[in-house]
Amino acid sequence: MENFTDYTVLYDAQNSELFESSVKASLDESWAIIAFESVDMLTLPKDSQVLLWLPDSALYALIPYAVEHNWSVGFLPHPDLKRFYRSFPLPKNIEEALADIKETQTAVLSDLLYCNGHLVLSSVMLGNSAMMTSASNMDNSLWCKFKYLVSMTFNLSKVSLSPYTLQTEKGTIVNTAALGVTFVYRPKSSDFTRYLVSETEVDKATLNTFVLAPRSISEVVRFLLSRLFTGKRSSQGLADYIGHMQTRTIHVVSAQPITFTVDSEPYTDDAIDVVIEADALKVISQALPTKVVSEEVKESIRISSLPKGQAVKELINRPLPWIHHLDHEEVKETFVNLKENAQTSESFLVLMVLATLLATVGLFANSAPVIIGAMILAPLMAPIISLSMGVLRQNIDLITTATKTLLVGVLLALFFGVLLTLITPLQAVTSEIAARLSPTILDMAVAIISGIAGAYANARSEVAKSLAGVAIAVALVPPLAVSGIGIGWLDWHTFSEAFLLFITNLVGIVLAATLTFLFMGFSPFHLARKGLLIALGFVVVVSVPLFLSFAKLVDKQQIISKLEGLNVDSIELRDVQIKQQKPLYVSATLLSNQNIDNNQLDEVKKQIEAQLNREIQLESKIAILR
Incomplete structure (x- = not known):
């Protein structure tokens, strides 16, 4: 001007x-x-x-x-x-x-946003608007954030989704369930939307619609935490419980009257029409973003993660479940893959035989690299994970198929382990064999962690390449190979201890994988409850000898800790080992700068017994220091 x-x-x-x-x-x-x-x-x-x-x-x-x-x-x-x-x-x-x-x-033509005839300066919100805005409006103090989180946590049990039908200008219809919906012209117009997508440097005559649709309380918690601790837009894009649409107009209807707010002013109506009026107001300013002039505005619809179909009916007007239950279409792909993995295929049989032979040779040769190679070859993880899915969903066909394949694999491993043991003239218990003869509760922990990883990798194709690492961690075939060696030697202790380790791995993986699939939403809890209780029962039974073995391990380590470096009349104990605990059999090197006679040996034994407060048998090696 x-x-x-x-x-x-x-x-x-x-x-x-x-x-x-x-x-x-x-x-x-x-x-x-x-x-x-x-x-x-x-x-x-x-x-x-x-x-x-x-x-x-x-x-x-x-x-x-x-x-x-x-x-x-x-x-x-x-x-x-x-x-x-x-x-x-x-x-x-x-x-x-x-x-x-x-x-x-020259005055700039600016777009205006209207909702049911009301001018909108900031945003239109429907649904649970408090959930979407409160966290952003508060100050940044940790105490304030903590109070907000506590207050919202107490209300989680009351959180539910409502059904909405949204229709865009070009006729795209979205039937979904949502906790809340926000309409803005610019994303930074609302505290809820300002961190969701980046602000563009140009203006388009489009309306931004954000649909908040968490399917579980766990996703609500994730959202609340993101509201509390997100200070800038995430580079990873929208969360999987948020949909985003860009269009010129949105028509919203619901099965019941819609309560909504226009710039925090409450209204109720049977339907909502949110409209962008392009080039409506002449603004005298150069500060507004550059306006994109286009006769036709392209719609952007990003709603693939929103509830749809049967999922909407299961979610509306009831408290949210603690975990998200996937619908049939989302479960189908993983379920089909696991059903194929449960089959007794030719490749399964061949790999099972080769893995067993390789593991047995590695055990006799005391070679860790060879045993690791056998772990990678072993195909047993596939039917076990399939069995877990069958237990979760109480699918008898999948349970039967996976169990048959698992039994075939176990019998093959035992047979070829025994066969190779009989034709191998070796009877020594190597350190690799001995490592499989004392399973403890720590091995159960390994199995549980591996089961979680195995289930997650099978459910997420992008991390399936990690399955080799899971196979190495859990080591299913080596214990079976040692069990075969025990049968070949007619050694009950070797067989039973190694087979207990295999059973530990088996039940730990099944329970952990079942729980993982449950938390990932592959089944509702009421369907999975029976299978979980059975799996948990097996874990409890197997854990009894594991806890006893772990107690022995702790006792052994405590004894070694007490005796290592003990000095008795200028005689020092080195390299203490416990070869037997009932009766206690202690092996140690006695280090001295002079010869040790029987009286001194008796004194060392007496001091050890006094230190441990129990009788022992002492095996000693004498080392003279000059």
Whole structure:
């Protein structure tokens, strides 16, 4: 605008004193200042150039009036002008605002957002608006965040989704269930949406619709934590419980009257129409983003993760489950893959034989690399994970098929382990064999962790390459190979201890994988309960000897810790080993700078017994230090 005196300045008479102090001092004395108390008093002609110094509350009536009369409007910072800046990023400093207006040659056409005829300066929200905004509106203190999290946690049991049907301008219909829906022009217009997607440097005549649809309390918790601790937009895109649509208009209906807010003002209606009116208002400013001029606006619909079909019926108007239950289509692909893995195929038989032979050779050769190779070859993990899915969903066919394949694999391993043992003239218990003869509760922990990893890798194709690492961790075939060696040697202790390790791995994996599939939503709890209880029962039974063995291990380590380095009359105990615990058989090297006679040996034994408070058998090696 070339001549600033062409403007008519419009202000609220009720705030005239504040206006005088903050604005009038910056105005040229030749400007005309028109005071008014209501829109009805306005007598400015159409096509006027007007400056507004008004609060948000006055703009809801004034802006539509300005559009109707084709005014070119400039906005001056007002103490109560807050929501306006959400959709109009104009200067908030009076000097900067005046300079911006002076430098503007041509008014910019700006889009306006309306909901059921109401002007929207910030956002429209329906559903649980408190859940979406409270966290962002509070201060950043840890105490405030903690109080918010606690208050929301107590309300989690009451959280439920409501059904909505959304129809875009081009006829795309979305039937879903949501905790809340937010409509904004610019993403930063709402505290809920400002961190979800990046702000563009250009304006498009499009409406941004964000649908919050967590399917479980765990996802609600994830959302709450993201509200508390996210300070900027995530580079990983939208969370899988949020949908995003860009279009010019949205029509929303529901099975019941819709309660919604327009800039926090509550309304109730049978349907909602949220509309972008393109190029509606002439704004005197250069600060607005560049406007993209296009006759046709392309719609962007990102709703693949939202509830649909049967999932909507299961979620609406009832408390959310603790974990998300996948619908039939989401389960189908994983279920089909696991059903194939449960089959007794030719490749399974061949790999089982080769893995057993390789493991047995590695055990006799005391070679860890060879045994690791056998672990990678072993195909036993596949039917065990399939068995876990069968237990979870109480699918008798899958349980039967996986169990048959598992039994065939076990029998093959035992047979070829025995066969190779009989033709191998070796009877020594190597360290690799001995390592499989003392299973403890720690081995159960390994099995449980491996079961979680195996189930997750099978359910997520992008991490399936990690299955080799899972196979190495759990080591299913080596214990079976040692069991075969025990049968070949007719050694019950070797067979029973190694087979206990295999059973430990088996039941631990089944329980852990079943729980993992449950938490990933592959089955509702009421269907999985029976199978979980059975698996848990097996784990408890197997854990009894494991706890006893672990107690022995702890006792052994404590004895070694007490005796290692013990000094008795200038005789030091080194390399202490416990070869037997009932009766206690202690082996140690006695280090001295002179010969040790029988009396001294008796004194060492006596001191050890006093230290341990029990009788022992002592096996000693004498080392003379010179």
